[in-house]
Amino acid sequence: MAQQPVNLNTKDTFLLLRKIASYLAANGVGTLAADGADAAGTDIFMQVLPEAPITGTVIVSTGGIDLPSDPTRRPGFQVLHRNPNASLGLAKSVQINRLLAGQWNVLSGFPGRITAVSEPGSYFKDDAGNFQYFLNYVVTSTFQR
Amino acid sequence: MAEKTFTNLINEVEVSLAIQRLLVAEFGGGGYEPTSGRIDLDALPAGFVDLGAVVEDTPSFSVAKTKFQLDAGLPAVRQFEAVIGVEGSFEISLHSNSWRKAQYAFGNYSAVSSATELSTIASVTAKNVITFANTTDVQSLVLGRQFVFAALGSDFDKADAQETRVASITADGLTFFLDPTPLNTPGPTDVVGIYDFVQIFHGTTAIRQHELLGVADFIDGSQVVHQFFKVVAGDEFTEEIRPTENERLPLSFNAFGVSRSDVPGAGGKSQLVIARRIYFPSIAVC
Numbered sequence: 001m002a003q004q005p006v007n008l009n010t011k012d013t014f015l016l017l018r019k020i021a022s023y024l025a026a027n028g029v030g031t032l033a034a035d036g037a038d039a040a041g042t043d044i045f046m047q048v049l050p051e052a053p054i055t056g057t058v059i060v061s062t063g064g065i066d067l068p069s070d071p072t073r074r075p076g077f078q079v080l081h082r083n084p085n086a087s088l089g090l091a092k093s094v095q096i097n098r099l100l101a102g103q104w105n106v107l108s109g110f111p112g113r114i115t116a117v118s119e120p121g122s123y124f125k126d127d128a129g130n131f132q133y134f135l136n137y138v139v140t141s142t143f144q145r
Numbered sequence: 146m147a148e149k150t151f152t153n154l155i156n157e158v159e160v161s162l163a164i165q166r167l168l169v170a171e172f173g174g175g176g177y178e179p180t181s182g183r184i185d186l187d188a189l190p191a192g193f194v195d196l197g198a199v200v201e202d203t204p205s206f207s208v209a210k211t212k213f214q215l216d217a218g219l220p221a222v223r224q225f226e227a228v229i230g231v232e233g234s235f236e237i238s239l240h241s242n243s244w245r246k247a248q249y250a251f252g253n254y255s256a257v258s259s260a261t262e263l264s265t266i267a268s269v270t271a272k273n274v275i276t277f278a279n280t281t282d283v284q285s286l287v288l289g290r291q292f293v294f295a296a297l298g299s300d301f302d303k304a305d306a307q308e309t310r311v312a313s314i315t316a317d318g319l320t321f322f323l324d325p326t327p328l329n330t331p332g333p334t335d336v337v338g339i340y341d342f343v344q345i346f347h348g349t350t351a352i353r354q355h356e357l358l359g360v361a362d363f364i365d366g367s368q369v370v371h372q373f374f375k376v377v378a379g380d381e382f383t384e385e386i387r388p389t390e391n392e393r394l395p396l397s398f399n400a401f402g403v404s405r406s407d408v409p410g411a412g413g414k415s416q417l418v419i420a421r422r423i424y425f426p427s428i429a430v431c
Contacts, residue, residue, distance in 0.1 A: 071160045104364060111364040113162060142160050142365060 013075055016139065017046045017059045019107040020077060020100075027099050029092070030057055049080060054130055055088075057081045057096070064138060072112075072142055079135040086123070086131045093120035093133040100137055112141025161363035165204035165371075167237050167396070168193040169249055169304070172354035172375050183368040183425040184360050193358060194305040196246055197328075200238040200393050206359055206371040208233035208400070208420055233400035233419045235357055235373055242392040244343040245304045250396045252378025253351040260293050260301035260338035267319075269333050273312075273326040277337075280318040285339060286311050294327075294335045301338045307331075352377045357398060366427025373420045375401040 021044050025032035030043040049058035057079060064076035079096055083089030099106075101116035117136035126132055148154075166186065170177070174192035186195055211230030216223050239246050248256040264282035266275050275294075277283050286292060293301050293308045300306070312324035359371035379397030386392055400419040408416040 071155045071157075072162065111161070113364070140162060142157065142162065 013061050014046070016075055016107070016110060016143075017061060017077060019110055020059050020079075021046055023107055024057065024059075024079075024096060024099060029096055029099070049082060054128075055083050057092070062136065072140055074138050074140050076117075076136065076138045079137070081133045081135070082126065082130050083133070084130050089123065089131045089133050090121065093135060096120070097135055100135070107139075110139065110141055110143050112139050112143065114139050158365070161365040161367060163361040163363040163369070164199065164201050165206075165237075165359045165361040166199055167196045167204070167235075167239075168358040168360060169196060170194070170356045170358075172356050174356070176356060176374065177358055177372060179370070179423045179425075183362075183428075184358065184370060186360070190358070193356075194303060196239055196241075196249070196304065196396075198240040200240060203236065203238040203393075203395075204359060204361075205236045206233075206420075207235075231402070231417075231419055233373065234379065234397060235359060235371070235376065235400070236379070236395070236397045237359075238393045238395045240391055241394045242386075243308075243394075244345060245306065246394055246396075247384075248345055249304070249355070250378060250382050250384075250394060251345055251347065252353055252382075253347075253349045254345050255353065256302075256343050256345045258293070258302050258340040258343050260340040262301075262336050262338045263292075264337055265297065266294070266331055266333060266335045266337060269331050270320070272330045273309075273323040274320065275323065275331050275337075276320045278319075283318075283321075283337070286314075286321065286337070288312070288314065290339065292337055292339045294331050294337045296332055297334050297336055301340075347382075354401070355398070366429065368425040370423040370425070371420065372423065373398065373400045374403040374405075374418070377401065 021032050024030065025044050031041060032044040033042045043053055043056040045056060045058040047058070047060055049056055060078045060080060062076040062078045065074040067074070079100070081089055081092050081096065083092060097116060097120040100114050102114070104113045105111055106114070115138050117138060120133065120135055123131045123133045168184070168189060170192040177190045177193070184190065189195060209232055210228050211232070213227045213229045214223060215225035218224065244256050248254060263286065264277050267278040268276045270276065288311050291308055291310045293306050295301055295303065295306050307327045307329060309323045309325055309327050311321055313322045314320070355376050357373040357376050361369045363369070376398035379399055381397070383395060402417040402419050404415045405418050406413055406415045408418060
């Protein structure tokens with residue numbers, strides 16, 4: 001049986017992550033593989049941050065809010081940036097936050113607003129001693145279910 | 146299966162998000178009439194100024210009817226109603242401590258800055274970098290000095306004239322770095338001016354009249370405009386300056402009636418109205 005083509009009109013959560021990753025890559029945060037998969041030379045990922053490269057950014061779905069009486073959708077996502085250098089990591093986090101926080105209609109096909117849940121800055125070290133910065137956002141959008 | 150009421154399907158073209166901004170003009174300036182184009186904040190209708198950033202949850206447009214009501218019979222039931230009054234108001238708070246915005250809240254006074262023109266900008270490198278032709282004219286533009294810039298021949302006292310401060314000056318004294326970065330890029334022939342103070346009095350019996358447009362661009366491309374044809378400042382003004390949040394300047398306006406002959410259903414006869422709501426559908430991918 002022939003494989004079913006992926007319906008790119010389906011505005012699901014994965015596509016939202018893809019749009020965010022593309023947006024960040026287009027604005028100089030890093031490099032994203034054309035198909036979104038892990039590839040040599042890329043440092044923006046979706047859902048899973050691979051062990052290499054050490055300096056990298058991953059966009060993770062965090063569910064979000066579903067208000068029963070509200071026809072708008074409010075998916076959440078987290079941007080995690082890992083960097084062996086604390087100040088460079090913070091600088092990258094601030095750059096990402098400026099691109100996302102309070103922005104309207106920056107993701108094509110996803111009309112809506114991105115709201116930051118916190119300011120950039122909080123971090124902890126992973127097992128290898130690298131700094132991991134967490135940025136959390138909610139998208140308030142009218143895109144279809 | 147027949148559709149049930151509990152499916153409650155939403156027409157998605159009617160669901161969207163927006164923030165409403167406030168445009169103000171002096172009453173009697175010709176008035177705003179909708180055309181095929183929606184209101185563009187980069188090219189405002191003639192006479193209107195944009196009062197800038199609003200506290201997002203505060204815009205409130207409301208109108209209320211007063212009715213004569215006749216109940217008759219046993220038991221007494223409503224048998225007749227007639228509209229005998231209509232009133233409206235618009236309330237909004239701005240992120241501002243500027244006299245340019247506060248004057249609209251007071252309702253009695255048009256503040257004048259009487260800014261002194263210093264010089265014309267010679268060139269603009271970036272939104273926050275401007276250069277003058279000589280140092281003599283701009284000697285009073287020291288670090289931290291707040292100044293206003295405006296197009297050549299326009300008015301320093303405009304409600305939406307832009308102000309910023311000097312952040313640093315190059316060694317030759319000609320190029321100025323500005324902070325905060327102005328919302329709009331200074332023009333290469335804009336003039337720069339400074340003023341020492343602005344005073345606005347509470348009191349007097351004067352009441353100024355304005356025309357209001359509340360403009361809301363929805364993210365799906367549609368736009369809703371609330372228009373009050375003639376308003377005066379509201380009855381009360383409260384200014385609360387607190388250390389825990391930026392100043393929020395509350396504005397409120399009460400609507401007056403105007404006579405219009407283009408009200409649907411009135412057969413071309415003049416009707417007294419106070420406001421209208423204008424809806425523009427999306428016309429392009431936004």
